Amino acid sequence: MTCDCEATFSEKFLERAKELYPDSKDHSAELKNYAFVFNREGGMDLRGFIPVELTHTVINKKTGATRLKKEKTSLLFSYCPICGVKQNLAEESK
Numbered sequence: 316m317t318c319d320c321e322a323t324f325s326e327k328f329l330e331r332a333k334e335l336y337p338d339s340k341d342h343s344a345e346l347k348n349y350a351f352v353f354n355r356e357g358g359m360d361l362r363g364f365i366p367v368e369l370t371h372t373v374i375n376k377k378t379g380a381t382r383l384k385k386e387k388t389s390l391l392f393s394y395c396p397i398c399g400v401k402q403n404l405a406e407e408s409k
């Protein structure tokens with residue numbers, strides 16, 4: 316990742332949680348939908364993503380019976396959704 320938006324905004328939300336809930340303890344804040352993914356150099360990059368659910372009806376060729384099936388995949392962001400910076404320096408140099 317070429318920007319620090321995830322860390323910066325996690326810290327801002329943590330500060331906000333402490334303001335909102337001053338009588339609580341052990342505050343934490345985590346931006347969801349970020350994951351470490353392999354880059355082209357074999358290293359790891361932290362990338363934002365949108366979870367995607369694919370739904371389809373499987374048809375049994377012999378019996379004609381159907382059953383609903385759901386598959387999960389992700390759409391990785393090529394650019395930071397917060398600041399717009401390209402997410403991977405390694406890909407940028409190609």
Ligand SMILES: [Zn+2]
Nearest residue numbers: 318320395398
């Ligand atoms: Zn950013």
